Amino acid sequence: MNRVLIIGAGGVGRVVAFKCAQNADIFGEVTLASRTKSKCDVIAKDLPRNIRTETVDADNVTELTALIREVQPNLVINVALPYQDLTIMDACIETGVNYLDTANYEHPDEAKFCYGPQWEYHDRFQKAGIMALLGSGFDPGVTNVYVARAKKHHFDRMDTVDIIDCNAGDHGYPFATNFNPEINIREVSAKGRFFENGGWQETEPLSVKKVFDFPEGIGPKDIYLLYHEEMESLIKHFPEVRRMRFWMTFGQSYLTHLKALENVGMTRIDPVMYEGKEIIPLQFLKKLLPDPASLGPRTVGKTCIGCRICGEKDGRQKTYFIYNVCDHQTCYRETGAQAVSYTTGVPAAAGAAMILQDIWHGTGVFNMEQFDPDPFLRLVAQWGLPWIESFPDTGEI
Ligand code: NDP
Secondary structure: OOEEEEEOOOHHHHHHHHHHHHOOOOOOEEEEEEOOHHHHHHHHHHOOOOOEEEEOOOOOHHHHHHHHHHHOOOEEEEOOOHHHHHHHHHHHHHHOOEEEEOOOOEOOOOOOEOOHHHHOOHHHHHHHOOEEEEOOEOOOEHHHHHHHHHHHHHOOEEEEEEEEEEEOOEOOOOOOOOOOHHHHHHHHOOOEEEEEOOEEEEEOOOOOEEEEEEOOOOEEEEEEEEOOOHHHHHHHHOOOOOEEEEEEEOOHHHHHHHHHHHHOOOOOOOOEEEOOEEEOHHHHHHHHOOOHHHOHHHOEOEEEEEEEEEEEEOOEEEEEEEEEEEEHHHHHHHHOOOHHHHHHHHHHHHHHHHHHOOOOOOOEEEEHHHOOHHHHHHHHHHOOOOOEEEOOOOOOO
16 A cells, blocks of 8 residues: 655645545555644645644654654655755655655755756665656646647647746735745746747846736736746757746736835845844745635636647647646635645646556656656546647747
8 A cells, every 4th residue: 555745734735635635546545744733634634534644844854764764655745845855855865765846946045946956866866766756736747747748749849838827816915925925936036037049048037028818718918937947857858949938927916016025125035133133034024924825715716827839740830738727716615725736736646646656657856747748647637637738820929
């Protein structure tokens, strides 16, 4: 019987726990551990079957190793924060257990993320005879697999890839983030970056904007160019792509608040002395903002995330758009979480199922696009996130 250890009891951890509890044939025994055990217990109470809950400080390799030895899982699903990726990977190597996450490593003191530090673990994972699957959320995650599907079924050569992430949900607050506020604001306030003709081009934060007409009644929305981690691995694994960009929608209220918070220094991540105590302004701001896990009941509307790809098939130019549309309230009714947590947690559980059922296998550190996209997308669709394909007439977005 398979055993899994989920680390992190936020919005994403809740959805992963639900999918594991709903699928006992794949996830025999489930343990949910986090820094605050009471949050695990709240989730456990809502699940369709019993799971075990534990406390763990995932910054501490010794604590992690002890817990893994006690639980003896086949796989650790890391849905804590990106700061904990390396400590959890260390503990997995020490105990010989497979690893999966949804976001690449970030150092708490530097708002910069890249796969380098995790790819460096490849040889050690290989030597330990275990596998790490990186970025098994939606973006990164399903978006990587969409590109792999495009290459497998629709293109001889892919020229341009635009990944587009729209959250057209409304939670009724003037300002709140849909996942961890600290990680979200660090990502959005960083410089934009895209790949073109063999190199990375940098742009000022949120300075490049277009309007994209989203399907399924969502309609036209402003999209802004951002750097996003899946581009780094996709460019590595599909070097034929000439240009790759990532876009995200933001409402005017979000942007106005973000600008004001930046202007007064509330998004800073360096320590500031306040009444004799060091505080990090962004961490203090996180304390004041609504907990993303609490947005579920209030959020209405849809998300739409997909990849628009131009290239050549059988000597002809072709444009392909593959996407998912997810409704916040439908997700909430099933799991008690809104669609941003749902679209991350379902692929994390599906990636875990690929490993546990030996459908995706190998030793070392892998990104999602390195495996057969078909079984993963079939399972993600069966578990609530179907894909839709269209073939637009025009190439450029
Ligand atoms: P939350 O902030 O809601 O939850 C994080 C959880 O991790 C909390 O339970 C927190 O505990 C726990 N945690 C934090 N630090 C530690 C630690 N040192 N030891 C043990 N537990 C810890 O985040 P989300 O659920 O919104 O996001 C989870 C992950 O998913 C993040 O890494 C995020 O970047 C990623 N993500 C990926 C997406 C994708 O599509 N690929 C999209 C959205 C998110 P406590 O409550 O005690 O602080």
